[in-house]
Amino acid sequence: MTCEEFERVLPELGSGHSMEQEEHLKTCSTCSDLVADLNAISRQSRLLQGSEEPSPWVWNSIEVALRQEGLIREPQQGQGQSFIHPPRLSWKLRWLVPAAAALLVAFGVLMHQRGTGRAQLADQQSRPVGVVTADLQHSNPADVMGGDDLQLLETVASRTPSMRAAYEANLRAVNAYIRDAEQSANSDPNDEVAQQYLRNAYEQKAMVYEMALDRSLP
Amino acid sequence: MTDAKKQQDKKLSEAEAIERAKQGDAAAFEALYNLHKRRVYSLCLRMTANTAAAEDLTQEAFLQLFRKIGTFRGESAFSTWLHRMAVNVVLMQLRKKGLPIVPLEENIETEEESPRKEPGADDPRLAGSIDRMQLQRSIAALPPGYRMIFLLHDVEGYEHNEIAEIVGCSIGNSKSQLHKARMKLREILKTSRAEKATKP
Numbered sequence: 001m002t003c004e005e006f007e008r009v010l011p012e013l014g015s016g017h018s019m020e021q022e023e024h025l026k027t028c029s030t031c032s033d034l035v036a037d038l039n040a041i042s043r044q045s046r047l048l049q050g051s052e053e054p055s056p057w058v059w060n061s062i063e064v065a066l067r068q069e070g071l072i073r074e075p076q077q078g079q080g081q082s083f084i085h086p087p088r089l090s091w092k093l094r095w096l097v098p099a100a101a102a103l104l105v106a107f108g109v110l111m112h113q114r115g116t117g118r119a120q121l122a123d124q125q126s127r128p129v130g131v132v133t134a135d136l137q138h139s140n141p142a143d144v145m146g147g148d149d150l151q152l153l154e155t156v157a158s159r160t161p162s163m164r165a166a167y168e169a170n171l172r173a174v175n176a177y178i179r180d181a182e183q184s185a186n187s188d189p190n191d192e193v194a195q196q197y198l199r200n201a202y203e204q205k206a207m208v209y210e211m212a213l214d215r216s217l218p
Numbered sequence: 219m220t221d222a223k224k225q226q227d228k229k230l231s232e233a234e235a236i237e238r239a240k241q242g243d244a245a246a247f248e249a250l251y252n253l254h255k256r257r258v259y260s261l262c263l264r265m266t267a268n269t270a271a272a273e274d275l276t277q278e279a280f281l282q283l284f285r286k287i288g289t290f291r292g293e294s295a296f297s298t299w300l301h302r303m304a305v306n307v308v309l310m311q312l313r314k315k316g317l318p319i320v321p322l323e324e325n326i327e328t329e330e331e332s333p334r335k336e337p338g339a340d341d342p343r344l345a346g347s348i349d350r351m352q353l354q355r356s357i358a359a360l361p362p363g364y365r366m367i368f369l370l371h372d373v374e375g376y377e378h379n380e381i382a383e384i385v386g387c388s389i390g391n392s393k394s395q396l397h398k399a400r401m402k403l404r405e406i407l408k409t410s411r412a413e414k415a416t417k418p
Contacts, residue, residue: 010397011393011394011396011397012393034404037404038400038401038404040348041348041353041372041400041403041404041407042372042400044348044350044353045353045357045368045372045373046372046373046375047350048260048264048350048353048354048357048373049257049260049373049374049375050256050257050260051256051260052256052259052260052263052272053255053256053259054255054256054259054272054273054276055273057273058255058259058273058276058277058280059248059251059255061277062247062251062277062280062281062284063244063247063248065277065281066244066247066281066284067244069285070242071242071247071284071285072242072243072244072247073241073242073243
């Protein structure tokens with residue numbers, strides 16, 4: 001067998017070679033180097049499988065779209081909770097609370113900037129606060145804010161007093177979310193999903209801080 | 219638990235998740251997403267070399283899948299079905315951007331097919347000297363058509379008959395494209411190594 005003949009059949013070859021091909025590889029360093037290189041490329045490439053992870057926003061966007069399109073349906077009364085990851089579902093939904101609240105705060109800020117009037121602004125602001133505080137009334141009383149949070153609220157209040165209540169409600173909600181995520185992650189440190197939700201929770205809090213500080217800048 | 223049992227459990231839970239997703243169960247959609255997100259995202263990322271674009275494509279692929287999940291009858295593996303959608307979404311995007319895609323059914327005679335024109339043919343073997351970053355960069359430099367087949371076969375581990383189904387080409391064409399992709403990669407890797415060696 002010549003090199004040309006060997007290379008002609010090479011694309012068709014799997015992991016094994018015929019006797020004739022084996023004999024050629026033993027005597028031809030060019031072809032045996034080629035086969036070794038192609039095998040090395042193939043082996044190394046397999047290690048790249050699934051090595052990248054999308055950000056949590058991808059699932060959040062998918063979930064929002066599925067709900068908007070009616071593909072996700074809430075379970076009817078009498079039906080049990082979902083079968084997959086049942087402990088996560090209840091606290092997972094809390095993720096939506098600060099996210100929705102933060103969006104509403106952002107909307108409130110936008111309305112304020114556009115000068116739509118105090119009455120209208122108060123109306124916009126009262127909605128997220130109402131939503132969030134309703135949730136907080138049922139939350140753990142130990143849900144307290146740290147020194148940094150209080151300092152942030154003071155900063156917000158000094159610049160835009162009307163936004164303080166909304167930010168306070170958001171911080172409380174996101175703190176509750178972090179606490180739940182921490183509990184879940186601590187109970188099973190190997191649970192990658194729980195760890196991911198914990199990271200989401202911290203990112204969410206960072207977003208509230210970023211929005212508040214950005215708003216408070218002179 | 220044996221690997222076979224684990225695999226069986228995974229299959230069962232996936233099958234159950236599919237049925238639940240058909241009923242609109244949010245957690246079932248999420249479970250299916252979590253099972254396959256890394257592979258789909260990695261494929262999209264390597265095809266686009268852009269994280270934002272890869273996330274958009276991943277989202278689009280899963281949304282298309284979930285919208286059609288009611289029609290999934292299990293004739294093919296769920297992952298194959300999903301990958302077919304991801305591949306279609308990616309190819310559509312590449313076409314929209316006007317990026318060149320090597321026609322899958324076209325047998326292009328390229329220089330790497332010629333055994334006497336291999337750059338660095340006198341160099342020692344690549345084996346043992348391919349690092350991950352170098353390999354990723356070299357894969358990114360492949361023409362999209364070659365890259366897709368290479369990713370599906372050598373990275374994702376699909377067989378040629380599955381790739382033919384996913385991409386919509388013949389098995390022979392998949393083999394041929396894969397070989398060309400590997401040869402091209404070898405050339406890129408050797409050139410890259412030679413350039414590195416000549417740098418002071």
